[in-house]
Amino acid sequence: MKALVIVGHGSHLSGDSSLPVFEHARRIRERYAEEYDEVVECFWKEEPSMRHVLDTVEAQDVYVVPAFISEGYFTQQVIPRELDLAGPVTCKGGKTVRYAGPLGTFEGMADVIMERAEDLLRHKRIRPGRWGLVLIGHGTDLNKSSGGVIYLNADRIKRRNVYDIVEVGFLDQDPGIGDVVGNIEAENIVLIPVFIAEGWHTRETIPEDLALTGEVTVKPSPSGYKTIFYGAPVGTHPSMADLIASRARETEVVRNVS
Amino acid sequence: MSETSPDTSVEVTNVAVASRVAFAAWVDEALDVRTFGQVLIRPSASGAYCLRHRDDAEAVNLTFYDKPWDAREIARLTESGQHRPLKSSPNLRRGWELRVSGTVALAVAMNYLYPAGIVHWYLYREGQLRITNYRENAARQSGIYKRVQHLSDEGVQNAAKACCEDAVCLKKTLWDVDPETTLEIDRGEGEIPCPEPCSVFVSFARRIRLFERETKRGLDAAGFSLSEKEDLAALVEAGAAGVIRLAREAEFEEPLNERRLRYRKLTLLPKLRTAQDASSHEC
Ligand code: SF4
Numbered sequence: 001m002k003a004l005v006i007v008g009h010g011s012h013l014s015g016d017s018s019l020p021v022f023e024h025a026r027r028i029r030e031r032y033a034e035e036y037d038e039v040v041e042c043f044w045k046e047e048p049s050m051r052h053v054l055d056t057v058e059a060q061d062v063y064v065v066p067a068f069i070s071e072g073y074f075t076q077q078v079i080p081r082e083l084d085l086a087g088p089v090t091c092k093g094g095k096t097v098r099y100a101g102p103l104g105t106f107e108g109m110a111d112v113i114m115e116r117a118e119d120l121l122r123h124k125r126i127r128p129g130r131w132g133l134v135l136i137g138h139g140t141d142l143n144k145s146s147g148g149v150i151y152l153n154a155d156r157i158k159r160r161n162v163y164d165i166v167e168v169g170f171l172d173q174d175p176g177i178g179d180v181v182g183n184i185e186a187e188n189i190v191l192i193p194v195f196i197a198e199g200w201h202t203r204e205t206i207p208e209d210l211a212l213t214g215e216v217t218v219k220p221s222p223s224g225y226k227t228i229f230y231g232a233p234v235g236t237h238p239s240m241a242d243l244i245a246s247r248a249r250e251t252e253v254v255r256n257v258s
Numbered sequence: 259m260s261e262t263s264p265d266t267s268v269e270v271t272n273v274a275v276a277s278r279v280a281f282a283a284w285v286d287e288a289l290d291v292r293t294f295g296q297v298l299i300r301p302s303a304s305g306a307y308c309l310r311h312r313d314d315a316e317a318v319n320l321t322f323y324d325k326p327w328d329a330r331e332i333a334r335l336t337e338s339g340q341h342r343p344l345k346s347s348p349n350l351r352r353g354w355e356l357r358v359s360g361t362v363a364l365a366v367a368m369n370y371l372y373p374a375g376i377v378h379w380y381l382y383r384e385g386q387l388r389i390t391n392y393r394e395n396a397a398r399q400s401g402i403y404k405r406v407q408h409l410s411d412e413g414v415q416n417a418a419k420a421c422c423e424d425a426v427c428l429k430k431t432l433w434d435v436d437p438e439t440t441l442e443i444d445r446g447e448g449e450i451p452c453p454e455p456c457s458v459f460v461s462f463a464r465r466i467r468l469f470e471r472e473t474k475r476g477l478d479a480a481g482f483s484l485s486e487k488e489d490l491a492a493l494v495e496a497g498a499a500g501v502i503r504l505a506r507e508a509e510f511e512e513p514l515n516e517r518r519l520r521y522r523k524l525t526l527l528p529k530l531r532t533a534q535d536a537s538s539h540e541c
Contacts, residue, residue: 012343012508048373058274
């Protein structure tokens, strides 16, 4: 029997953070019913806690996928410690537990970002002009790789030649989103937050900092008009469920190779 | 991290399977219904289980659900639509009935209503539940929670009284401060054991540690800390406006948080009463 365990951050104050984890778990149950006997969620700040989740899993083969964008404090310290993992593969309590990497570095992430952007533009009035994509990251000192993962995805998307310009902007480090969006030389700008869930930043900080009025904001610019399309965070996109399932499957390949 | 760790266990029972089977048997043996937390479970001869809020035993016109995963939707928000970070809080909403068939579906539903509740119930009954005391749990904390390691024994006791008793959490608190220091609280009557401080408790303990530091840094001439005065002011203001609207359940930075007020009752109220007594003697 196989079980997939999705680890989310969760929140004591709002259901926003855990919602995508529950939603992706539901999608995986529906889409991958043949593959997984159990799909369960666990969290740092909600229940079930990582500490106790493995005791609730019946399957012997367990795949743990962190619903986190980048490698860092949570994926390297907190999750292994709380789940009592000894490495990429841990055998304990009669179970073999395989621990996958975070989602942001995974090949398929760029596809989900592109899908998010396509969904955003569907049925929208499009003006002529150049196209710019800005990936928004948190960027914090606590997590040194959080910026790296955003650049990695920007590079992958650049190579596809869909957008005239692909840029990266951060909330808490340079380059700041205000400067990036202000200076980008494009008439149509697509903003995609590379976050796992909706929250204070996606609902308040980003729209306020950039004076956005909704999904579509038209602003005057020296060359006429700039249209800014603001997308929902990539982590809530339904295709993230497939990315999580692929991430889990990849841990088997790693094991078979090693 | 090493590639693989050796499995040192000799023979391992799958506790998830064992607890599912034992829990269903316990429910099946009931003459009528079983109560687990705020949930009433009624078994039927066909192997189906009917779950309701315990206060809805005789209710009619309930919203009907029939998938075990629907339990998540039921457990998600309080009656007034607030997020429920702690599922063992006595704030499960009413007005629903969930019918599931078989022991697997029952376990899935129960794990949304009371996450890991049935496995802990089972392990406790079998005398196999591993208890992690406060100091052991605190030693593991990192980042902004590292400071909970400095919370005094008295602080842990008061935090547990404010955070864990049945009025605010229905679990039976089994952990102690450390192996030598017993937690002196009313541990609760419920069926669901609590083997280790939960994340809501750790966050509350962090707040209480900040109160302790504030006290150590100095009190005013009357013996009160700044945050104690802030909390009193917030209460007076809210009361005078005619509505005391409590902060969210785990919003411990807010003066009008229930657990924070329960802590004030334990630590501030005695100070206020003493001050009152002293001044009445002076008259
Ligand atoms: S630590 Fe306290 S509040 Fe948390 S689950 Fe246990 S008894 Fe309840």
